[in-house]
Amino acid sequence: MDAMMMDAMSADMMSMEGMSTDMSAMMAAAQACMDACAACEQACTVCSTQMMDCAPSCMNCADMCNTMMRALMRMQGMTPASMMAMLDACIAMCQTCMDMCMMHADSSPVCKMCADSCQACMDACMAMREALAAG
Template sequence: MATTMVEQRNQACLDACAECQQACETCNYNCCAGNPDMAECARLCLDCAAICAACVTLLARDSRWAAQLCQLCAQVCEACAAECDKYDMDYCRECAAACRRCAEQCRAMATVTV
């Protein structure tokens, strides 16, 4: 009997959350180093990175709470994407795209496992 480290049904969502976390951390760093008018973008990126990290942890251990956290994560990712869309910088565009992919995967995970 083969065992896997992560439930296969969780893998796509886990990967999207990890990618989103990295993109948000990068965007936050660049927002903080750049324009002070981007403070809200930086804050949302930190919130998004934190919730994505929590999702990765819960998905990796197939927690019964993962689906509920994924629902919230999708909302935070959408808010972060909307804020990043306000700025015409590559890192903001990349972050917004990663957030949207993560939101899509999290919504799918939440509906499958709830």
């Protein structure tokens, strides 16, 4: 997703009371996580058969972040319960990917970067979830 699309989405989401900052941060973190997961998946596939178990987690995490972002951009038909479910699923997938990448973080800077991006995405999703729960 390019910067112009992110800016347009942020402007559209300003109307959501109290959540625009959380939504914008969450979308940016999810995009960064998708990018890191894609890089990690490629590196793990090419570099080592020992890290092949990491690649599917990265692909699944990137897909979940993408699905979550697409669903949240739509907004029509998104109830608070469905938004919470999407955020919970993204948090769970990021946790799984982060745990897998942390097993290789000492030997792979790409896995470390991916784990850090997953943590940032989880943090942003949790902040968004808290804002939804409070609103």
